[in-house]
Amino acid sequence: MSDRAPAIATHSPGLQHHFSSMEQQIEASVMGMWVFLITEIMFFGGMFCGYMVYRHLYYSAWVAGSQKMDFWWGTINTIVLLCSSLTMALGVRGAQLGQRKAVVIFLLITILFGLGFLGIKGIEYHGHWTEHQFPGLNWAWPGADGNLVALFFSFYWAMTGFHALHMVIGLGLVAFIVYQAWKGRYSAEYYTPVETVGLYWHFVDIVWIYLYPLLYLISHKHISG
Amino acid sequence: MSEHIASAKLYIGVWAALMCLTTITAAVSWIELGPFNIVVALAVATCKMLLVALFFMGVKYINQKMTVVVIIAGLFWLFILLALSMTDYVSRPWA
Numbered sequence: 001m002s003d004r005a006p007a008i009a010t011h012s013p014g015l016q017h018h019f020s021s022m023e024q025q026i027e028a029s030v031m032g033m034w035v036f037l038i039t040e041i042m043f044f045g046g047m048f049c050g051y052m053v054y055r056h057l058y059y060s061a062w063v064a065g066s067q068k069m070d071f072w073w074g075t076i077n078t079i080v081l082l083c084s085s086l087t088m089a090l091g092v093r094g095a096q097l098g099q100r101k102a103v104v105i106f107l108l109i110t111i112l113f114g115l116g117f118l119g120i121k122g123i124e125y126h127g128h129w130t131e132h133q134f135p136g137l138n139w140a141w142p143g144a145d146g147n148l149v150a151l152f153f154s155f156y157w158a159m160t161g162f163h164a165l166h167m168v169i170g171l172g173l174v175a176f177i178v179y180q181a182w183k184g185r186y187s188a189e190y191y192t193p194v195e196t197v198g199l200y201w202h203f204v205d206i207v208w209i210y211l212y213p214l215l216y217l218i219s220h221k222h223i224s225g
Numbered sequence: 226m227s228e229h230i231a232s233a234k235l236y237i238g239v240w241a242a243l244m245c246l247t248t249i250t251a252a253v254s255w256i257e258l259g260p261f262n263i264v265v266a267l268a269v270a271t272c273k274m275l276l277v278a279l280f281f282m283g284v285k286y287i288n289q290k291m292t293v294v295v296i297i298a299g300l301f302w303l304f305i306l307l308a309l310s311m312t313d314y315v316s317r318p319w320a
Contacts (some may be wrong), residue, residue, distance in 0.1 A: 031292040038299030045303045049310050056314050075251045082247065082273075086240040089231075089281040096230045202282045209273045213266035217254035222262065 014190025098188030
Protein backbone atom coordinates (compact mmCIF):
# COMPACT_ATOMS: atom_id res chain seq x y z
CA MET A 1 0.00 0.00 0.00
CA SER A 2 2.61 2.50 1.05
CA ASP A 3 4.77 2.26 -2.12
CA ARG A 4 1.72 2.93 -4.33
CA ALA A 5 1.09 6.52 -3.31
CA PRO A 6 4.41 7.98 -4.56
CA ALA A 7 3.84 6.47 -8.03
CA ILE A 8 0.58 8.37 -8.34
CA ALA A 9 2.07 11.55 -6.96
CA THR A 10 5.08 11.64 -9.32
CA HIS A 11 3.36 11.54 -12.70
CA SER A 12 3.09 14.90 -14.45
CA PRO A 13 -0.08 16.86 -13.63
CA GLY A 14 -0.58 17.27 -17.41
CA LEU A 15 -0.97 13.50 -17.96
CA GLN A 16 -4.50 12.43 -18.81
CA HIS A 17 -5.28 9.06 -17.31
CA HIS A 18 -6.15 7.22 -20.51
CA PHE A 19 -2.51 7.62 -21.61
CA SER A 20 0.27 5.57 -20.09
CA SER A 21 2.97 8.24 -20.40
CA MET A 22 3.50 11.87 -21.41
CA GLU A 23 5.35 10.64 -24.48
CA GLN A 24 2.42 8.51 -25.61
CA GLN A 25 0.06 11.42 -24.92
CA ILE A 26 1.88 13.90 -27.17
CA GLU A 27 2.49 11.29 -29.89
CA ALA A 28 -1.23 10.49 -29.97
CA SER A 29 -2.11 14.20 -30.18
CA VAL A 30 0.41 14.85 -32.93
CA MET A 31 -0.91 11.91 -34.95
CA GLY A 32 -4.48 13.12 -34.45
CA MET A 33 -3.47 16.57 -35.65
CA TRP A 34 -1.88 15.07 -38.76
CA VAL A 35 -5.05 13.10 -39.53
CA PHE A 36 -6.94 16.40 -39.34
CA LEU A 37 -4.33 18.12 -41.53
CA ILE A 38 -4.72 15.33 -44.13
CA THR A 39 -8.42 16.18 -44.34
CA GLU A 40 -7.39 19.82 -44.81
CA ILE A 41 -4.96 18.79 -47.57
CA MET A 42 -7.82 17.04 -49.36
CA PHE A 43 -10.09 20.10 -48.87
CA PHE A 44 -7.57 22.47 -50.46
CA GLY A 45 -6.44 19.71 -52.86
CA GLY A 46 -9.85 19.70 -54.54
CA MET A 47 -9.57 23.42 -55.29
CA PHE A 48 -5.98 23.07 -56.47
CA CYS A 49 -7.06 20.23 -58.77
CA GLY A 50 -9.91 22.32 -60.22
CA TYR A 51 -7.55 25.24 -60.70
CA MET A 52 -5.06 23.07 -62.65
CA VAL A 53 -7.74 21.41 -64.79
CA TYR A 54 -9.30 24.74 -65.81
CA ARG A 55 -5.90 26.30 -66.38
CA HIS A 56 -5.26 23.47 -68.82
CA LEU A 57 -8.64 23.93 -70.55
CA TYR A 58 -8.81 27.76 -70.63
CA TYR A 59 -5.15 28.63 -70.70
CA SER A 60 -5.34 32.14 -72.20
CA ALA A 61 -8.07 33.24 -69.76
CA TRP A 62 -5.95 31.94 -66.89
CA VAL A 63 -2.92 33.88 -68.12
CA ALA A 64 -5.01 37.07 -68.49
CA GLY A 65 -6.43 36.66 -64.97
CA SER A 66 -3.06 35.81 -63.41
CA GLN A 67 -1.52 38.93 -64.83
CA LYS A 68 -3.97 41.03 -62.78
CA MET A 69 -2.27 39.73 -59.62
CA ASP A 70 0.03 42.13 -57.81
CA PHE A 71 3.46 40.44 -57.96
CA TRP A 72 5.03 42.59 -55.22
CA TRP A 73 2.27 42.26 -52.63
CA GLY A 74 2.19 38.50 -53.27
CA THR A 75 5.95 38.21 -52.82
CA ILE A 76 6.00 40.37 -49.67
CA ASN A 77 3.16 38.31 -48.21
CA THR A 78 5.08 35.09 -48.91
CA ILE A 79 8.05 36.49 -46.98
CA VAL A 80 5.80 37.67 -44.12
CA LEU A 81 4.23 34.22 -43.80
CA LEU A 82 7.58 32.39 -43.90
CA CYS A 83 8.86 34.72 -41.14
CA SER A 84 5.75 33.89 -39.08
CA SER A 85 6.57 30.18 -39.47
CA LEU A 86 10.08 30.81 -38.12
CA THR A 87 8.77 32.63 -35.04
CA MET A 88 6.16 29.89 -34.55
CA ALA A 89 8.89 27.20 -34.70
CA LEU A 90 10.97 29.18 -32.18
CA GLY A 91 7.89 29.58 -29.95
CA VAL A 92 7.25 25.82 -29.95
CA ARG A 93 10.96 25.30 -29.19
CA GLY A 94 10.57 27.66 -26.23
CA ALA A 95 7.67 25.52 -25.02
CA GLN A 96 9.75 22.33 -25.33
CA LEU A 97 12.40 23.96 -23.15
CA GLY A 98 9.78 25.21 -20.69
CA GLN A 99 10.63 28.87 -21.36
CA ARG A 100 7.35 30.65 -20.71
CA LYS A 101 8.60 34.08 -21.81
CA ALA A 102 9.96 32.78 -25.12
CA VAL A 103 6.60 31.15 -25.95
CA VAL A 104 4.67 34.34 -25.23
CA ILE A 105 7.06 36.66 -27.09
CA PHE A 106 7.58 34.50 -30.19
CA LEU A 107 3.88 33.75 -30.53
CA LEU A 108 3.02 37.44 -30.17
CA ILE A 109 5.44 38.18 -33.03
CA THR A 110 3.76 35.36 -34.99
CA ILE A 111 0.41 37.08 -34.44
CA LEU A 112 1.85 40.37 -35.71
CA PHE A 113 3.13 38.69 -38.90
CA GLY A 114 -0.25 36.98 -39.34
CA LEU A 115 -2.10 40.29 -38.99
CA GLY A 116 0.38 41.85 -41.43
CA PHE A 117 -0.40 39.11 -43.94
CA LEU A 118 -4.16 39.67 -43.63
CA GLY A 119 -3.68 43.45 -43.91
CA ILE A 120 -1.74 43.08 -47.16
CA LYS A 121 -4.32 40.58 -48.43
CA GLY A 122 -6.96 43.19 -47.60
CA ILE A 123 -5.14 45.81 -49.70
CA GLU A 124 -5.07 43.35 -52.61
CA TYR A 125 -8.76 42.45 -52.16
CA HIS A 126 -9.66 46.13 -52.10
CA GLY A 127 -7.77 46.63 -55.38
CA HIS A 128 -9.53 43.69 -57.08
CA TRP A 129 -12.90 44.91 -55.82
CA THR A 130 -12.46 48.46 -57.14
CA GLU A 131 -11.29 47.00 -60.48
CA HIS A 132 -14.57 45.03 -60.70
CA GLN A 133 -12.83 41.68 -60.44
CA PHE A 134 -15.29 39.97 -58.10
CA PRO A 135 -17.44 37.59 -60.19
CA GLY A 136 -21.14 37.69 -59.42
CA LEU A 137 -21.27 40.83 -57.29
CA ASN A 138 -18.95 43.32 -58.92
CA TRP A 139 -17.73 42.06 -62.27
CA ALA A 140 -16.67 43.87 -65.43
CA TRP A 141 -14.01 42.56 -67.78
CA PRO A 142 -12.89 44.80 -70.67
CA GLY A 143 -11.11 42.07 -72.68
CA ALA A 144 -12.12 38.84 -74.38
CA ASP A 145 -13.43 35.67 -72.70
CA GLY A 146 -14.91 37.55 -69.73
CA ASN A 147 -16.80 34.47 -68.51
CA LEU A 148 -13.66 32.34 -68.48
CA VAL A 149 -11.60 35.01 -66.68
CA ALA A 150 -14.48 35.24 -64.17
CA LEU A 151 -13.94 31.51 -63.57
CA PHE A 152 -10.28 32.22 -62.82
CA PHE A 153 -11.25 34.95 -60.36
CA SER A 154 -13.80 32.65 -58.71
CA PHE A 155 -10.94 30.24 -57.98
CA TYR A 156 -8.75 33.14 -56.84
CA TRP A 157 -11.31 34.42 -54.32
CA ALA A 158 -12.28 30.94 -53.10
CA MET A 159 -8.70 29.69 -52.64
CA THR A 160 -7.23 32.84 -51.07
CA GLY A 161 -10.47 33.41 -49.14
CA PHE A 162 -10.40 29.96 -47.54
CA HIS A 163 -6.70 30.42 -46.87
CA ALA A 164 -7.40 33.77 -45.18
CA LEU A 165 -10.19 32.13 -43.15
CA HIS A 166 -7.67 29.55 -41.96
CA MET A 167 -5.32 32.41 -41.03
CA VAL A 168 -8.08 34.06 -38.95
CA ILE A 169 -8.79 30.76 -37.15
CA GLY A 170 -5.04 30.26 -36.68
CA LEU A 171 -4.69 33.74 -35.17
CA GLY A 172 -7.47 32.94 -32.70
CA LEU A 173 -5.77 29.67 -31.72
CA VAL A 174 -2.35 31.31 -31.32
CA ALA A 175 -3.89 34.09 -29.19
CA PHE A 176 -5.47 31.40 -26.97
CA ILE A 177 -2.09 29.65 -26.63
CA VAL A 178 -0.39 32.96 -25.72
CA TYR A 179 -2.99 33.53 -22.99
CA GLN A 180 -2.59 30.00 -21.61
CA ALA A 181 1.22 30.19 -21.77
CA TRP A 182 1.19 33.56 -20.04
CA LYS A 183 -0.89 32.01 -17.24
CA GLY A 184 1.79 29.33 -16.87
CA ARG A 185 -0.38 26.48 -18.14
CA TYR A 186 2.48 24.81 -20.07
CA SER A 187 5.80 23.30 -19.05
CA ALA A 188 8.61 21.28 -20.60
CA GLU A 189 6.56 18.15 -19.70
CA TYR A 190 3.23 19.40 -21.05
CA TYR A 191 3.02 21.67 -24.09
CA THR A 192 0.88 19.56 -26.46
CA PRO A 193 -1.50 22.40 -27.49
CA VAL A 194 1.47 24.61 -28.43
CA GLU A 195 2.83 21.79 -30.62
CA THR A 196 -0.46 21.04 -32.40
CA VAL A 197 -1.38 24.70 -33.01
CA GLY A 198 2.15 25.11 -34.40
CA LEU A 199 1.48 22.25 -36.84
CA TYR A 200 -1.73 23.96 -37.96
CA TRP A 201 0.05 27.28 -38.49
CA HIS A 202 2.81 25.67 -40.58
CA PHE A 203 0.20 23.81 -42.63
CA VAL A 204 -1.55 27.09 -43.51
CA ASP A 205 1.87 28.43 -44.49
CA ILE A 206 2.39 25.44 -46.83
CA VAL A 207 -0.95 26.12 -48.55
CA TRP A 208 0.28 29.63 -49.31
CA ILE A 209 3.66 28.24 -50.49
CA TYR A 210 1.69 26.61 -53.36
CA LEU A 211 -0.88 29.40 -53.86
CA TYR A 212 1.86 31.97 -54.41
CA PRO A 213 3.48 30.38 -57.52
CA LEU A 214 0.18 29.13 -58.98
CA LEU A 215 -1.59 32.51 -58.74
CA TYR A 216 1.21 35.04 -59.03
CA LEU A 217 4.23 33.47 -60.73
CA ILE A 218 3.61 30.82 -63.37
CA SER A 219 1.92 33.16 -65.86
CA HIS A 220 3.67 36.33 -64.79
CA LYS A 221 5.44 36.89 -68.14
CA HIS A 222 3.56 34.52 -70.44
CA ILE A 223 2.11 35.82 -73.66
CA SER A 224 -1.63 35.30 -73.61
CA GLY A 225 -3.25 33.42 -76.50
CA MET B 226 10.69 13.52 -22.64
CA SER B 227 12.44 11.96 -25.60
CA GLU B 228 11.03 14.65 -27.92
CA HIS B 229 13.80 16.01 -30.12
CA ILE B 230 14.53 19.71 -29.63
CA ALA B 231 16.10 21.33 -32.69
CA SER B 232 18.55 24.20 -32.21
CA ALA B 233 17.51 27.79 -32.89
CA LYS B 234 20.42 27.98 -35.32
CA LEU B 235 18.90 25.20 -37.43
CA TYR B 236 15.53 27.00 -37.57
CA ILE B 237 17.20 30.24 -38.66
CA GLY B 238 19.16 28.31 -41.31
CA VAL B 239 15.93 26.77 -42.64
CA TRP B 240 14.32 30.22 -42.70
CA ALA B 241 17.32 31.63 -44.64
CA ALA B 242 16.99 28.79 -47.16
CA LEU B 243 13.27 29.57 -47.52
CA MET B 244 14.10 33.23 -48.19
CA CYS B 245 16.66 32.22 -50.87
CA LEU B 246 14.16 29.88 -52.56
CA THR B 247 11.49 32.61 -52.53
CA THR B 248 13.93 35.04 -54.17
CA ILE B 249 14.83 32.44 -56.82
CA THR B 250 11.23 31.57 -57.70
CA ALA B 251 10.19 35.26 -57.76
CA ALA B 252 13.13 36.16 -60.00
CA VAL B 253 12.53 33.26 -62.42
CA SER B 254 8.92 34.41 -62.92
CA TRP B 255 10.23 37.52 -64.72
CA ILE B 256 11.76 35.34 -67.44
CA GLU B 257 9.55 33.74 -70.08
CA LEU B 258 10.42 30.04 -70.10
CA GLY B 259 7.25 28.72 -71.72
CA PRO B 260 6.10 25.48 -70.05
CA PHE B 261 9.17 25.47 -67.79
CA ASN B 262 7.94 28.40 -65.67
CA ILE B 263 5.45 26.11 -63.96
CA VAL B 264 8.03 23.32 -63.62
CA VAL B 265 10.53 25.60 -61.87
CA ALA B 266 7.85 27.29 -59.71
CA LEU B 267 6.37 24.00 -58.48
CA ALA B 268 9.79 22.39 -57.93
CA VAL B 269 10.86 25.36 -55.77
CA ALA B 270 7.50 25.32 -53.92
CA THR B 271 7.96 21.61 -53.19
CA CYS B 272 11.46 22.24 -51.79
CA LYS B 273 9.98 24.95 -49.54
CA MET B 274 7.15 22.64 -48.47
CA LEU B 275 9.68 19.92 -47.57
CA LEU B 276 11.78 22.37 -45.53
CA VAL B 277 8.73 23.56 -43.57
CA ALA B 278 7.37 20.03 -43.05
CA LEU B 279 10.64 18.30 -42.17
CA PHE B 280 12.09 20.94 -39.84
CA PHE B 281 9.44 23.44 -38.69
CA MET B 282 6.77 20.73 -38.36
CA GLY B 283 9.36 18.25 -37.10
CA VAL B 284 8.44 15.40 -39.46
CA LYS B 285 12.14 14.50 -39.57
CA TYR B 286 12.10 13.83 -35.82
CA ILE B 287 8.82 11.94 -35.44
CA ASN B 288 9.42 8.77 -33.41
CA GLN B 289 5.96 7.31 -33.90
CA LYS B 290 6.12 5.44 -37.24
CA MET B 291 2.34 5.31 -37.53
CA THR B 292 2.25 9.11 -37.82
CA VAL B 293 4.71 8.95 -40.71
CA VAL B 294 2.47 6.34 -42.38
CA VAL B 295 -0.53 8.70 -41.97
CA ILE B 296 1.38 11.60 -43.58
CA ILE B 297 2.70 9.57 -46.52
CA ALA B 298 -0.72 7.98 -47.11
CA GLY B 299 -2.32 11.44 -47.14
CA LEU B 300 0.18 12.82 -49.62
CA PHE B 301 -0.24 9.71 -51.80
CA TRP B 302 -4.01 10.30 -51.83
CA LEU B 303 -3.42 13.90 -52.94
CA PHE B 304 -1.11 12.55 -55.65
CA ILE B 305 -3.90 10.25 -56.89
CA LEU B 306 -6.33 13.18 -57.00
CA LEU B 307 -4.02 15.50 -58.94
CA ALA B 308 -2.13 13.04 -61.15
CA LEU B 309 -5.08 10.92 -62.30
CA SER B 310 -7.26 14.00 -62.92
CA MET B 311 -4.56 15.69 -64.97
CA THR B 312 -3.62 12.60 -67.03
CA ASP B 313 -7.31 12.39 -67.95
CA TYR B 314 -7.63 16.01 -69.12
CA VAL B 315 -4.19 16.23 -70.72
CA SER B 316 -4.80 13.09 -72.82
CA ARG B 317 -8.20 14.15 -74.25
CA PRO B 318 -7.60 15.27 -77.82
CA TRP B 319 -11.15 16.68 -78.15
CA ALA B 320 -10.95 18.96 -75.08
